[in-house]
Amino acid sequence: MLSYIIAVAVFFPLPACSLERKKERVVDLVVSKQLQSTQQLLLLATMKFMKLGSKPDIFQTSDNVTAVASDLVSDISIEVDGHKFLLHKFPLLSKSECLNKIMKGEKGINKDEVVLPDFPGSVESFEMCAKFCYGITFTLNAYNVGAVRCGAEYLEMSEAIEKGNLIFKLEVFLNSSILRGWKDCIICLQNSKSLVPWAEDLKVSLLIR
Numbered sequence: 660m661l662s663y664i665i666a667v668a669v670f671f672p673l674p675a676c677s678l679e680r681k682k683e684r685v686v687d688l689v690v691s692k693q694l695q696s697t698q699q700l701l702l703l704a705t706m707k708f709m710k711l712g713s714k715p716d717i718f719q720t721s722d723n724v725t726a727v728a729s730d731l732v733s734d735i736s737i738e739v740d741g742h743k744f745l746l747h748k749f750p751l752l753s754k755s756e757c758l759n760k761i762m763k764g765e766k767g768i769n770k771d772e773v774v775l776p777d778f779p780g781s782v783e784s785f786e787m788c789a790k791f792c793y794g795i796t797f798t799l800n801a802y803n804v805g806a807v808r809c810g811a812e813y814l815e816m817s818e819a820i821e822k823g824n825l826i827f828k829l830e831v832f833l834n835s836s837i838l839r840g841w842k843d844c845i846i847c848l849q850n851s852k853s854l855v856p857w858a859e860d861l862k863v864s865l866l867i868r
Contacts, residue, residue: 707836707843711828712796718786725786727793735762737789738774742782750792754824756815779813780806788814791825799832801843805851808833 717728726733726745733745737758751758762770778785784806790797799807808829816825837843 706800706846707832707840708798708800709828709832709836710796710798711791711825712794714794714796716790716795716797717793718790718795734771736772737785738772739778739782739785744785744789746789750794751789754792754814754816754821755788756817756820758814759820775813779809784810788816788825791816799829801837801846802850804829804832804837805847 719726719728723741724743724745727747729747731747733747735746735748735751737744737746737751748762752762758773761773775785784803787797787799787803787807788810808826811825811829818824818827833847837847
């Protein structure tokens, strides 16, 4: 950028003071961007996080469909906010009471296509809940823990269906890490605004805490 300004000045001479001011603006812009990058790195370095799962990521996404790279053919399709997940019943049913109820249906008939209306959070938060069922590694932090917590509540991933389930692990992370630091608390709050009333009911929101 600086070399460009100098080149233009050769063909269209500017007053010395004007050229100096432009040079100062370029330098200020570069310094400002460097400071922003440094602040972001420092924030990430001090942010609390927790990794769950131990298996490699076998989820593959193409357009609005996410499938599992496996020799086993998918036997359940779950739609969240227009995005389809082609998954397997066994790992999901072992962790989610909600999916147990939905798949069996009122008449006890197994379903292989499920739509989750008004799922709290996002497609990404459901994907993390699904990865937990498969034991796939993913990372929680102040930006996503609120949405995943609400999604886990929607899916009823509680101790009633399995010990050490997702809700329990998320509560431990929230209480022992996220809510013990102002920066993480503020980020969690800001990213939980769109989750009302779920966040309020679950006391994810700091206003409730």
